[in-house]
Amino acid sequence: MRRVTSALITGASSGIGLALAVALAGPGVRLHLSGRDADRLDRVAETCRSRGASVEPRVVDVRDRDAMHDWVLSAGSLDLVIANAAIAAGIAGGAAERPDQTRALFETNLHGALNAILPAMEAMRAQPPCPDGVRGRIAVIASVAAFLPLPGAASYCASKAALDTWMVASAPAARREGIRLTSVCPGFVRTPMTEGQGGRMPGLLEPEEAARRILRGIAGERVRIVFPWWMGLAARLGGLVPPRVLAAVVSRPRT
């Protein structure tokens, strides 16, 4: 893959998005980074500038469709767009989600991601292709949760499942237009999202390692990246378990 010289990342003020921004930052690289927390976003921008990148931070809520459209289309030529921003709402004790939680999760994780992806596809269609025929690359950070309807994380799993399925199913048609789509399905990564989460987190990765794997997979033109692979397999197998058995296993007290 040609070196990435211009990239746009949502949710770059924290966790995996921050690690991706820093990993991409270097001389001759232009980064467009977004988040909601202006102070944290500015600190990330400074770190990336100290590595030689030029950085345009933008405080924008991914749920704001018009603002996202304006932001993405005003970014100029883009080699890579990563729709990373999301929220999680682990509901303690298997309680039902509140309606406002359900709506917030879908609006952020699914519609918020589409608010970056669809304008990015529009922009990339208008870009001239590189000699390898590629106009641009777009990745979403989904999750292995896409493979498993976990009681207690209904909208998180469902929003990630919709996103992963949409990306993978859209990839062949996008490829014919010179746009490479990648769905990234990580297991546990040490970020503020997992910080307050109780329980075991098998295979927990540092965000820098997650960013390395994500960028390697995108460079390798993978349509779906799953890591650790055994976590993806376990989630897939868990998804085949009858729902009542899965609910009983998940709600069993851990010793």
Ligand SMILES: NC(=O)c1ccc[n+]([C@@H]2O[C@H](COP(=O)([O-])OP(=O)(O)OC[C@H]3O[C@@H](n4cnc5c(N)ncnc54)[C@H](OP(=O)(O)O)[C@@H]3O)[C@@H](O)[C@H]2O)c1
């Ligand atoms: N950590 C894990 O174990 C794990 C595993 C699988 C998948 N993932 C996925 O990886 C991605 C990054 O998560 P993370 O673990 O790095 O979480 P994180 O540290 O909580 O970061 C989430 C980022 O999303 C941004 N964000 C959230 N809602 C937003 C909104 N409405 N508008 C704009 N930005 C918004 C946050 O910005 P502000 O803080 O500035 O609001 C923050 O920069 C997510 O898609 C997550 O689902 C994480």
